[in-house]
Amino acid sequence: MAATVVSCPGKVLFAGGYLVLDRAHKGFVVSTPSRFYTVVQEQPASAQVGPAGSAGGEGFEVRVVSPQFDDGEWSYRATRTAAEWTVDEVAIEGSSPNTFVHLSVRAALQVASALRPDASFRSLEVTVVGSNDFYSQDRADAAPIPFAPLGCTIRNVHKTGLGSSAAMVTSLTSALLLHWTGASSNPAAASAPSSRLPAPEPATLDLMHNLAQYVHSLAQGKVGSGFDVSAAVYGSQTYQRFAVECLGDLLDPTQAGGSKIAGNDLLAALSPSLNPAWTASATSGSVSPFALPPHTLLLLADVDAGSNTPSMVGKVLQWKRAQPDEAQRVWTELGRSNEALRDTLVELSARAKEDSAGYEGAWSSSCSLFSRAASDIVAVRNLIRHMGESSGVPIEPPEQTKLLDECSKLPGVVGAGVPGAGGYDAIWVLCLAPPSSPSTAAPCDSVEALLRGYKDMSVAPLSRTAWARGGTVEGETGLLRERLNEVNGLSEAVERGRQRRR
Numbered sequence: 001m002a003a004t005v006v007s008c009p010g011k012v013l014f015a016g017g018y019l020v021l022d023r024a025h026k027g028f029v030v031s032t033p034s035r036f037y038t039v040v041q042e043q044p045a046s047a048q049v050g051p052a053g054s055a056g057g058e059g060f061e062v063r064v065v066s067p068q069f070d071d072g073e074w075s076y077r078a079t080r081t082a083a084e085w086t087v088d089e090v091a092i093e094g095s096s097p098n099t100f101v102h103l104s105v106r107a108a109l110q111v112a113s114a115l116r117p118d119a120s121f122r123s124l125e126v127t128v129v130g131s132n133d134f135y136s137q138d139r140a141d142a143a144p145i146p147f148a149p150l151g152c153t154i155r156n157v158h159k160t161g162l163g164s165s166a167a168m169v170t171s172l173t174s175a176l177l178l179h180w181t182g183a184s185s186n187p188a189a190a191s192a193p194s195s196r197l198p199a200p201e202p203a204t205l206d207l208m209h210n211l212a213q214y215v216h217s218l219a220q221g222k223v224g225s226g227f228d229v230s231a232a233v234y235g236s237q238t239y240q241r242f243a244v245e246c247l248g249d250l251l252d253p254t255q256a257g258g259s260k261i262a263g264n265d266l267l268a269a270l271s272p273s274l275n276p277a278w279t280a281s282a283t284s285g286s287v288s289p290f291a292l293p294p295h296t297l298l299l300l301a302d303v304d305a306g307s308n309t310p311s312m313v314g315k316v317l318q319w320k321r322a323q324p325d326e327a328q329r330v331w332t333e334l335g336r337s338n339e340a341l342r343d344t345l346v347e348l349s350a351r352a353k354e355d356s357a358g359y360e361g362a363w364s365s366s367c368s369l370f371s372r373a374a375s376d377i378v379a380v381r382n383l384i385r386h387m388g389e390s391s392g393v394p395i396e397p398p399e400q401t402k403l404l405d406e407c408s409k410l411p412g413v414v415g416a417g418v419p420g421a422g423g424y425d426a427i428w429v430l431c432l433a434p435p436s437s438p439s440t441a442a443p444c445d446s447v448e449a450l451l452r453g454y455k456d457m458s459v460a461p462l463s464r465t466a467w468a469r470g471g472t473v474e475g476e477t478g479l480l481r482e483r484l485n486e487v488n489g490l491s492e493a494v495e496r497g498r499q500r501r502r
């Protein structure tokens with residue numbers, strides 16, 4: 001049987017950090033060209049596990065390998081007794097439990113089996129890999145191989161903030177669901193000429209979204225806004241938080257991490273067609289487009305210091321409870337500023353569509369809409385700093401302000417900011433990206449040079465492959481079904497994982 005391969009993009013919360021936790025506000029999310037891949041293959045016939053024996057049920061193995069990490073290997077034994085699956089971890093020397101992977105396998109199996117009770121399940125080998133940009137690479141290595149081994153354990157890796165756990169959970173649960181429910185063997189899809197397979201039906205995509213939100217919330221032990229999972233499924237978007245009530249009591253501690261939930265009940269809660277709460281909350285319906293305008297680039301850079309997002313969120317919410325009137329005023333104003341920035345970007349995209357020659361002619365000079373975008377960004381930043389000072393949280397701390405101001409001064413830079421929760425994690429810089437002209441340096445070149453030479457903080461631009469490019473499909477796309485051999489370096493990564501298996 002052919003491999004089932006699903007990829008999901010990483011994310012940048014361009015604007016709307018904190019506010020997006022409240023359904024009254026929106027988050028403006030850009031998906032990155034850097035993607036996370038899951039490859040599901042059946043183990044060879046000789047390795048298939050027979051009936052589970054004593055319990056009289058049936059069983060099979062799911063082996064998951066993450067070949068970028070020294071400890072990236074897990075084995076699960078799935079056993080069905082009286083129509084219900086249990087998925088137990090089988091210890092592997094040198095590996096530590098991975099809740100994100102374990103819960104993904106269990107929930108995807110429960111949902112797939114509830115959808116296809118007659119399906120027969122065979123032992124699988126699964127490979128999960130993220131584009132190099134999800135993790136800080138050895139900066140001396142100019143061009144690492146795709147999905148390069150990081151030479152460390154998962155716990156010790158330095159992540160870059162692109163949302164590795166959300167992209168991994170979404171691609172893993174979705175690939176398993178597709179594999180087990182048979183959608184991957186659609187003969188029409190297999191003969192499609194494109195380098196990618198047709199995307200899943202919208203209803204399947206919505207189920208994948210709900211499943212991944214559930215698993216990610218359970219694995220994190222908290223409910224973030226879920227914008228990262230939504231970006232992994234639907235790509236760049238204006239995000240409104242999914243209503244957590246849709247999950248009913250699935251996250252309730254009495255459910256023992258989901259292990260007490262029957263497969264049919266899980267499907268009934270997660271299926272948009274069976275659970276009317278999702279329609280009321282409008283999962284994909286609440287995902288309206290958000291796009292960077294053509295000929296712009298969102299340059300991303302990793303700041304080495306790092307911040308603790310959950311504790312920053314806790315403190316901001318504490319301030320909101322302690323000073324509700326002041327906080328409400330700031331959030332309303334910041335919400336309006338975020339929307340004004342989004343509206344300006346939408347207008348720029350519309351201008352480019354209506355009159356592309358005019359847009360290209362005007363944008364490089366002093367197009368007033370770009371000046372408006374620049375002042376919108378400044379307005380957002382002023383309010384973010386105000387929120388940070390009022391709540392005692394360094395959302396845009398002075399060191400970052402200095403760096404962002406220096407970037408913003410460079411010619412061809414529209415503006416710069418801190419993504420997501422802010423702090424000392426990362427920055428984005430929105431640059432004009434002229435159609436290539438060999439005689440003039442692109443604005444992103446001078447930003448890169450500034451960042452590389454910056455002495456006050458350790459800051460490193462992510463590789464250009466991670467930057468989102470306005471006006472391109474790759475800058476907006478969500479979950480995709482891939483062909484194994486069409487993704488550069490993917491079969492080699494699968495092979496590296498296979499060779500490591502004991």
Ligand SMILES: Nc1ncnc2c1ncn2[C@@H]1O[C@H](COP(=O)(O)OP(=O)(O)OP(=O)(O)O)[C@@H](O)[C@H]1O
Pocket residue numbers: 066068072098099100101128129130134154155159160161162163164165166168220
């Ligand atoms: N390549 C991978 N293979 C297996 N598990 C992974 C991989 N990447 C991430 N994970 C899982 O995700 C967890 C990290 O989740 P966490 O929520 O701390 O990061 P994150 O917020 O997604 O990070 P970032 O946004 O910086 O990428 C890891 O502990 C691991 O369980």
Ligand SMILES: C[C@@](O)(CCOP(=O)(O)O)CC(=O)O
Pocket residue numbers: 012013016017018019020021161223224225226227309313419420421422
């Ligand atoms: C602060 C918050 O709004 C954004 C966090 O974003 P990031 O993980 O810093 O990219 C929290 C959330 O939305 O889950």
